[in-house]
Amino acid sequence: MHALTRNTLYLVIGRLPGTQRSPLSLSCFIVPRYWIEADGSLSPNHVACAEVEAKMGLNGCPNTRLVFGDEAGPARGWLLGNQPNVALLQLRGLMSRARIETGIQATAVASSAYLHAVRYARERVQGAPFDKSANPWAPKVPIIQHRDVQRMLLDMKSRVEGCRLLLARISTHAALQQASLHAARAGEDQAAAEAALHERMMALYCPVAKAHVSEEAWHVVTQAVQVHGAVGYLRNRPLEQYLRDLKVLTIWEGTNYIQAQDLLRDKLGFGHDSLALRAFEAAIGRTLHDGAGYPELAHEFDAVRAARAALQDALAELGQHARSGRLLLVSQFCTRFLTMFGHVLLAWGLLEAACVAVRRLRELPEEDGDRSFYAGKVSSLRYYARNVLPAVESGAALIRRAQDCYIEASPLEFGHIGSH
Ligand SMILES: Cc1cc2nc3c(=O)[nH]c(=O)nc-3n(C[C@H](O)[C@H](O)[C@H](O)COP(=O)(O)OP(=O)(O)OC[C@H]3O[C@@H](n4cnc5c(N)ncnc54)[C@H](O)[C@@H]3O)c2cc1C
Numbered sequence: 001m002h003a004l005t006r007n008t009l010y011l012v013i014g015r016l017p018g019t020q021r022s023p024l025s026l027s028c029f030i031v032p033r034y035w036i037e038a039d040g041s042l043s044p045n046h047v048a049c050a051e052v053e054a055k056m057g058l059n060g061c062p063n064t065r066l067v068f069g070d071e072a073g074p075a076r077g078w079l080l081g082n083q084p085n086v087a088l089l090q091l092r093g094l095m096s097r098a099r100i101e102t103g104i105q106a107t108a109v110a111s112s113a114y115l116h117a118v119r120y121a122r123e124r125v126q127g128a129p130f131d132k133s134a135n136p137w138a139p140k141v142p143i144i145q146h147r148d149v150q151r152m153l154l155d156m157k158s159r160v161e162g163c164r165l166l167l168a169r170i171s172t173h174a175a176l177q178q179a180s181l182h183a184a185r186a187g188e189d190q191a192a193a194e195a196a197l198h199e200r201m202m203a204l205y206c207p208v209a210k211a212h213v214s215e216e217a218w219h220v221v222t223q224a225v226q227v228h229g230a231v232g233y234l235r236n237r238p239l240e241q242y243l244r245d246l247k248v249l250t251i252w253e254g255t256n257y258i259q260a261q262d263l264l265r266d267k268l269g270f271g272h273d274s275l276a277l278r279a280f281e282a283a284i285g286r287t288l289h290d291g292a293g294y295p296e297l298a299h300e301f302d303a304v305r306a307a308r309a310a311l312q313d314a315l316a317e318l319g320q321h322a323r324s325g326r327l328l329l330v331s332q333f334c335t336r337f338l339t340m341f342g343h344v345l346l347a348w349g350l351l352e353a354a355c356v357a358v359r360r361l362r363e364l365p366e367e368d369g370d371r372s373f374y375a376g377k378v379s380s381l382r383y384y385a386r387n388v389l390p391a392v393e394s395g396a397a398l399i400r401r402a403q404d405c406y407i408e409a410s411p412l413e414f415g416h417i418g419s420h
Pocket of ligand 1: 258
């Protein structure tokens with residue numbers, strides 16, 4: 001709420017009198033800060049700012065707690081589209097975009113943190129190499145030469161690139177969907193079906209773009225702090241702000257658990273005859289089919305194949321539990337399943353990028369300055385396939401033993417703690 005504009009329109013979700021307390025009875029209202037009278041003049045509409053929230057981060061963007069209606073009168077509004085009880089449908093497109101934008105924001109912050117870490121690691125001189133550390137006169141080297149720092153940097157690089165590739169895949173589907181809709185309007189056969197396919201794929205990847213990417217970004221920024229040592233903990237570096245700003249991305253637009261539920265139950269139907277799943281399987285299958293052309297990446301192709309098979313097994317297992325009515329059991333694996341799916345999607349993107357890089361490396365002369373860029377793409381895949389992707393198989397092993405890992409605790413088991 002501010003005085004920069006003459007009036008403000010708020011999109012407010014609420015219930016019409018007499019409707020039930022169910023998400024299916026939510027309506028969307030347009031409520032102006034000032035009511036527009038018949039003669040065009042503005043009068044108060046009883047909308048007040050009760051509080052500006054004191055947040056952990058995003059301090060450049062005030063969040064307010066608004067109160068609609070006061071003793072002087074109720075706030076008035078219009079029913080959006082004049083349609084009651086359809087707020088969730090009306091907001092679906094907006095929410096999907098906001099979730100993908102959350103992934104874009106997360107990737108941008110993580111990428112910046114990674115670049116800060118690389119620059120610092122090149123400048124900071126500390127410690128001799130591990131194999132010379134017994135020699136007190138061994139010269140100290142920039143920390144970027146230490147294998148453990150390289151591990152952290154490669155970890156960050158591969159995750160940032162994987163997230164960016166996932167978002168690029170979604171953007172490609174969005175562009176192709178628009179083109180197909182255009183072609184459908186021009187009467188082209190099959191175009192409407194193509195548009196529906198691209199929409200389905202965007203819907204399938206959307207919860208991963210929101211939840212997995214925001215978790216990966218959080219992980220990347222904490223690694224960037226670690227690379228900086230004590231300097232990373234200082235407020236004169238941007239990393240502290242990045243962490244504070246980033247955390248909300250795992251919470252807003254529906255918490256990451258809500259995304260995981262959406263993925264497993266709503267988008268994949270617990271694996272039961274899902275069209276989106278079939279399209280995903282076909283697309284990743286096409287990439288894996290090309291493996292023979294890249295002997296340099298044989299190990300990585302195998303790793304992605306194994307992770308994809310583990311993901312299929314895990315989904316089949318969870319589907320079995322869901323169909324047998326063991327939904328509470330399934331609910332404790334939603335988040336873990338989304339993480340597994342996220343790892344496979346990121347690895348798939350990195351694999352495709354590495355194939356392009358290998359083709360360029362075959363063509364470029366040894367002294368070409370671009371070689372290190374393409375070699376870096378192969379390194380990202382190698383690291384991710386060998387160090388991160390095995391988590392998919394261990395996740396699937398856990399899901400195979402789902403009934404042994406059952407989580408069931410009485411609220412009292414967490415200790416007797418006074419209220420706030
Ligand atoms: C900076 C900021 C800006 C925001 N801007 C907007 C905005 O513009 N518009 C808007 O509408 N909202 C906005 N929000 C609200 C935001 O979308 C919600 O805070 C978010 O969706 C989480 O809801 P909640 O806070 O009620 O958490 P809760 O629902 O109370 O969740 C608390 C914890 O319980 C878990 N949980 C909740 N339900 C279940 C369940 N059924 N099963 C298992 N676990 C569960 C959650 O995953 C979470 O870990 C904003 C929030 C912040 C922090």
